[in-house]
Amino acid sequence: MNLILRKASDRDLDFLDQLEQVAFSEAQQSSRRNIKKGINSDFQEILIAEQKHKKTPVGAIVLFKYSHTLRIYSIAILPEFQEKGYGAFLMDYILDFAIKSQMDVISLEADANNTKLIAWYENKGFVTKEQKEDYYGVGLHAVKMEYHIEDSSSEKGIKNIIVINKPHNWPFPDVNAKVITVKDYINQPEYQNNSDLRVFNLCSSYKYQSYGYYVSLLASARGQRVMPSTTTIRDFRILNVIQTATYDIEEYINKALRKIDGSTYSLNVYFGQTKNKEFKKLCLKLYQLFESPLFKVVFVKHEKWLIKDIQVLTLAKLPADDLENVYEFARRHFNKKRYSIPKLKNYKYDLAILTNPNEATPPSCPEALRKFKDIANKKGLFVEFITKSDTDRINEFDALFIRETTNVNDHTYEISRMAYAEGLVVMDDPWSILKCSNKIYQNETFRRHRILTPKTLVFTKNLFDNSMLDKLTFPLVLKQPDSAFSLGVTKVENKEEAVSALKSLFKKSDMVVCQQFLYSEFDWRIGVLDNKPLFACKYYMTKGHWQIYNWQSDEQDQSGDSETLNIADVPDKVIQTALKASALIGDGLYGVDLKMVGDKVYVVEVNDNPNIDAGIEDLILKDGLYEKVIDSFINRIEVAKNIQNIEFGGK
Known part of the structure; x- marks a missing residue:
């Protein structure tokens, strides 16, 4: 339009x-x-x-x-x-x-x-x-x-679930929600297999890879509505994202705080409301940007009022004097709550490609990056290679293409999220980074949609007992949930090795993935773009090693050989499984890793930010591969520019 x-x-x-x-x-x-x-x-x-x-x-x-x-x-x-x-x-x-x-x-x-x-x-x-x-x-x-x-509480089959570490600490009776423990939410089938749940995550901590973090991650994987989402949890920790997201409501902030004396002020937001009626509009605006049940906003005044920090609140941190108000707000909230998705803004036709010149194993080699730029230029897109030091310039561009290894816990996610908040077309988008970076999310998602994966268990630190290993068949593969490029992945041959490896992994994460070991000479890698196959490769295991990458090797090349094939020469079952798995993540650019054992196809994982290197992934399509990626950006920019470009907000 x-x-x-x-x-x-x-x-x-x-x-x-x-x-x-x-x-x-x-x-x-x-x-x-x-x-x-x-x-x-x-x-x-x-x-x-x-x-x-x-x-x-x-x-x-x-x-x-x-x-x-x-x-x-x-x-x-x-x-x-x-x-x-x-x-x-x-x-x-x-x-x-x-x-x-x-x-x-x-x-x-x-x-x-x-x-x-x-x-x-x-x-x-x-x-x-x-x-x-x-x-x-x-x-x-x-x-x-x-x-x-529609009152969301009347939606057919939808139930409110409050997940909390210690349910007896929930002081509010008569709310339209069932209060359960983290343990029950993670392990009980009634919560694993029911997408008709609205999950309110009130855990005592949302720290990365804590139980609170995993409750939101699992809820998303299970197709359940969750507050706060993992995106919101991450956003609260990134000041630049907060300031970018709140730029459009600066007028509300300064109008609401115009009578405040001093240079700092804190405002608690409870289920989108506050006990200070004069800040009702401002709280609603903040809540629409950061959907979290309980949070605190810290403002600081220089020439004008700005947000200095946003902190997630837990029940233990609530002022005693506020509990009566919080109860009333919670009661209203669980009876009626609606959700909405913010619209994108529109900018010019400029493409930023994020790279790290010092990265040892980048997702695209210099020749591939040159091809992206040359073909984009021919198609009318100006390209500029940027690094993390250019973060403050991100709103100069129409779109962002991340060609640096992504991680939910570093600047790549922050820049992706900030770019999306600024209205850019982003690949990899922040949600794909979140979903692809965590094996627990993927396992839960694939299990729910009946996609075949190596048999998988998830061990939780406080619930794990060594006896759980007695009935398992070795060898096993243990994975840190956010492992990448075979790092954080360990193969164990027996119970003793498993206990030792788990002890180490539990120091980094409250949850660890345990997978059946399936041997194959190679893994399939199917590149997918816009829910269509882009390239197909066989990545062979490193000589004398069970993985594609052998980081312990003294050889200069620590990875195995590769073979690129025509899509038509790949077994149809492999292609269809890859497309089904990637569609559960999104419609961006992905690399789906699969194993074919006998006549069965197993999804190992879906990766955002897949390798596209000259002479490997582009061996069949040549420049056509780069054209498809650039065409996708152009199409997405055109769609974004034809979507409603609306300046929201009342007077």
Whole structure:
């Protein structure tokens, strides 16, 4: 949709006046004086719809904002621009605006004789509630119509689950949620196999690879709604991401804190609310950006108020005086909560490729990087290679292509998340990095969707007992959940070796992956882009070693041989399994590692940021491989630029 929405200003008065005259009957028209008052009203939201490139205004919406109801006062498109789907575009925005503002109802009035318009509203989900006699004048009747935003607590089958280390510490009775332990959530089948759960993670710590971290990770893998998500947990630790994400609400921050004396202020946000009513709007805005049940925002004032830090709160950290308010907010929250996804912003056609010139084993060699740049330039994309030192320039670009080994716990994730917050098209996107970086997430996801993997168990530190190894068949492979390039992966031949390896691994993570050892001469690597196969390779095990990489070797080349094949020459079962597995991660660029043992295909893992090196992965497609990747970026940028470019926020 080549359309954007922006807030109206006084310079739009002539257009809005013209629109009233051509779109509505005389009895329905607003006066020029009332239009001007509406533009400057806190109660009204007037938005102009205009064609993106021509900046031509084509329509407008006028919304009245009540406590729990969003009223559509008018919605209009110039006659010459009708029948193009613009009306549906405006209605989608109105629904999204109502959800974000936590409204219960969208209401409107329509001419009772305009059956075509009424049918259009009915098709959008509106229901006629009553007829209003003489509404527009004598004999000019209207119908009142309403759209009720579904109360999420009434969603069929959805249940609220509160996961907490010590359930007896939950002090609030009579909330619409079941309180369970971390142990039960991780191990009980009723929570493993039910996607109709809304999980509220109130663990005592969200530290990386702690139980709190894994509760959110597993919930996501199980297809459950979870708060806070692992993305939110990570975002709270990255100041640049916080400041980028909150840039658009600086006006709210400074308006809310204008009467605060001093240079620092802290605000606790409980389920999107606060006991300080004057900060209600600000809390809602913060909560829409950072969906976490309980968090604290620290503001600092220099020339203006800025966010210095955001901290996740646990029950133990709540002030005693706030508990009564928290209980009331929790009760309301569990009865009604809606979720929404922020929209992307749009920028110019420039591509940043993130690299690390000092990386020993980068995902793309210099020749491959040169090919990416040359082909992008030919297709109209300007390319600049950047490093982590260019983080503060990320909003200069349209898109970000990460060609540095990613890790959820370093700058690559931070830059990816920041780029997404700035509206860039990102590959690898932060969610793919999160999902691909953790074997526990993938195991849970593949198990749930019945994708064959080597037989896998997950050991948890506080629940593990050496006797658990007695019934297992050796050799086994033990993996640190965020292992990559065969690092953090250990093959153990017996129980004694396993106990020793687990002791070491538990020092780094509360959970460890234990997998059946499957021998094969090579692993398949299927490159996938946009849910389509991109390349196919056989990666052979290093000579005399059980892995592709042998980091203990003294040889200069520590990896095995490779063989690149035409997609058509790969067993169909391998391709289809790879596509199914990668689709569960996303629609970006992935490398799916598989083993074929007999007639069975096992998914080992899905990797974001797969290797694309000149003379290996591009051996079959040649420059065509680079063209496909660049074409994907162009298509994604075009889609992003045609999505609603909406400046959100009330007055």
